Amino acid sequence: MDLGLTNKIVLVTGGTRGIGRAIVEGFLAEGATVAFCARDGVAAHELAEELSVDGRVAVGSKVDVGDAEALALWVDATAEALGGIDVVVANVSALAIPENPDNWRTSFDVDLMGTVGLATAALPYLATSDAGAIVTISSVSGREIDFTVGPYGTMKAAIIHYTQGLAYQLASKGIRANTVSPGNTYFEGGVWQSIEANNPQLFAESLALNPTGRMARPDEIANAVVFLASSAASFVTGTNLVVDGALTRGVQL
Template sequence: MDLQLSGTRVLLTGGTRGIGRAIVEAFLDEGARVGFCARDADAVRATQEALASRGDVTGSAVDVGDGAALAAWVEESAAVLGGLDTVVASVSALAIPDTEENWLQSLNVDLMHTVRLVRAALPHLERSSAPSIIAISSVSGRESDFASGPYGTAKTAIIGYVSGLAMQLAEKGIRANVVSPGNTYFEGGVWASIETGDPELFRTAVGLNPTGHMGTPQEVAAPVVFLASPVASRISGANLVVDGALTRGIQV
């Protein structure tokens, strides 16, 4: 299937590791031009160098918790790319323990960076012929689990926010969707850390999934790219759960 993404202009937060990096790679493989950001300048530089042979990719060091810096990056990237067709809010603070600091960090980084990214990108998306907004939430935003609290609440709020965007922006032809991954394993990620630091929790988490294993970043990236494509032109306001049948709730 031709996803009709060749030459499209994509902006993504958090593109140096895990799900974010896999999304960057997947867009590049479809011929899209991609701008991404992350906080660590060295990681951004290394990622851009590693992916340069794969396509047109530009990385920037940005703290998405800094609203002014995030907005400036969107404007600079839109100028470099000649506009924007898709924005993907992928960064998470992964602030799980129930502390005051984690509540503030989750709301600022997970939720408000999504809001600020959309606000800054909207003028550019309105000029696109196939505009799309995608936010990465989590199954922890859909049902209660060990990550309920700062992390899970912020992820639930993201789903509600994007659902409202889909309705508000439909008349402008701008689609907005959420992708909610289940447990996703990659080296250097949170589950790799739990595997060594709390093997009992890791075994419990794996055992809860009917597939008998966790997902990969690539398995999350593929539906993100599909949702961004013109092929998915009738899909807006969806929360696409990518969890290997981990969650049991029925979406109605």
């Protein structure tokens, strides 16, 4: 199936590790030009150089999405340099799970307002695209109560609500907005590898909840993101696509 992403311009926040990196690689494999950012500018530049092979174009930048002004400047500069924007993917999370005032503020600034800031800054460019699409990354913790109840789960739930609102507001402008909600996703250097090493009981309990007997791979989440951003999903907007291997058992209404 041709996903229609060749030569499309895609922006991804948090693109150097785990799910974010897999998303960048997924779009590049489809022939898109991908600009991504991370707080670690060196890692972003090194990864962009690594991925810019065989005619693929990847651009890495240092951006803290919790800094609204810096995020908007990156979007504008990237659009000017690359000639527009067709797709944005809001992937960054602070992963601020323990419930305390600092984590509430950090989750609000990074998870929620980082998503809002990216979409808001990109809207003028998406409006001129013939394939404008917004994909936000939430979590199964945004629809079920689990050990991340508090700032993380609350902001992930807010992202789903915000994105569905965008879908309704922007449909007449030809811009689609969807959410992907991953289940537990294991990768080197990720939160679940850390939990496995430091809290093996929680890791074992979490793993046992999934009837597949495993956690997701980043590329399995990225595949869903790339699909929703593509012309193959041209009439899909306002959805929350849960990618969790049947981990959650609640019915979406």
